[in-house]
Amino acid sequence: MSDSSSNEVDATDQEHREVGRGLLDEEMGPSGAMAHLYRGEIHRMRFWRERLDRTTNWAVIILAALLTWAFSSESNPHYVLLAGSTVLCVFMTIEARRYRGYDIWRSRMRTLQKNVFAYGLDPSQGLEDQDWRAKLSKDYREPRLKISRTEAIAHRLRRVYLPLVTIILGAWVLRITAFADVSWPASAMIGVIPGTVVTATVFLSYIALFAIALNRKTWHAETELMTEDLRNK
Template sequence: MTQDSPEERTQQAETDSQAAPDPLVGEGLLDEEMGPSSSMAHLYRGEIHRMKFWRERLDRTTNWAVVVISALLTWSFSSTGTPHYVILIGIATLTVFLIVEARRYRGYDIWRTRVRSLQQNVFAKGLDPSLELRNPDWRRELASDYRQPTLKITTEEAIAHRLRRIYLPLFGLLFVAWVVRITAFATDSWLATARVGAIPGTVVTLTVAAFYVAALVVAFRPRTWHARGELRFEDLRR
């Protein structure tokens, strides 16, 4: 009688595990033998740490954006001789911060997606085994993501998230400040005041208007959201 090689035994074990998935995965998770020393608990703790680290990176970008915009607004209104295009520089600077934060948000979403998968399919099941799994194939998907991590959302969706949560109010504040700067502090017509060097005021105004229309379209156009756990639905705020 021949014995199977280690490779054959490994392949057979994988086949058996795939053929007979455990319908009660997560049950007993909170029992004494599955306490804080278990590998699942360590895995979850590690993912929480990563998610927290990337969350802090997002906050740092937002904080820098607020500080820079505050300084530019203070400088812009400190003297009537300060050119209005300082605020336009603030809009461009804020756009750079938005792009940087959107890239960080895509990285943050990787870890948050894993955390939400463990919470929904393991911890929720462990707390109440009678619950039905939302995604019976979650283990295969999570294992695939550990083998080959991938970004879950597009750059546009990440930008839309950050616009809705943080940056639209900041852009709105800069827009109001710019309008006040070229109207209330103007000694000539507002179109003449909006001029930047050799660029006519009409061109500057149309460019600013086009930028804000594009930002609103990106933020509010209908789309299928792929990020998990975003507090964008009213029923989550009750």
């Protein structure tokens, strides 16, 4: 390596060191531009996280209301539970769209954490990404959604909605078997639609949701605490 190339590498490394170290200097404090930038990204991420939680809360409330109503009387139709599962899927779609927005701010926050704060605390571990400045600059110039709609839906299914749909499916099965005037499959009938067709449609829909939830071939979301991460020592 030539002396000029070596000097360029040393200058770049020194530049990265100063960014990380500056945020930890006492005289810089909270007035630093990078610190304000990080604080702003945290605020935006928190705002979008609250929007996610709000949708989840409404889904849980609707689920509880449907279960209470469905089992309050044997005369109440079972298909209201199926309508409730459709409402849950609508909430899931809305929440997936919000999750894509949330991932924008979280990915920026994680970029700063990994390449500024982590590096400033321990430069010996090196940088997570040598081109993080250029990538973050491009993201500020041209903000883009970083994950697909399918990935967002799969994430929200795994975290929230697949368990909720499983609960409402189990309640529906219990409703058409143990709490019905007639035996299955007649108890699953909806109008002129035979009970076998209704049951097959319900279970095929659930299998489709389960398959989407397990699809992680295009996982681009920023890392966060996963179950597997918590097990690692």
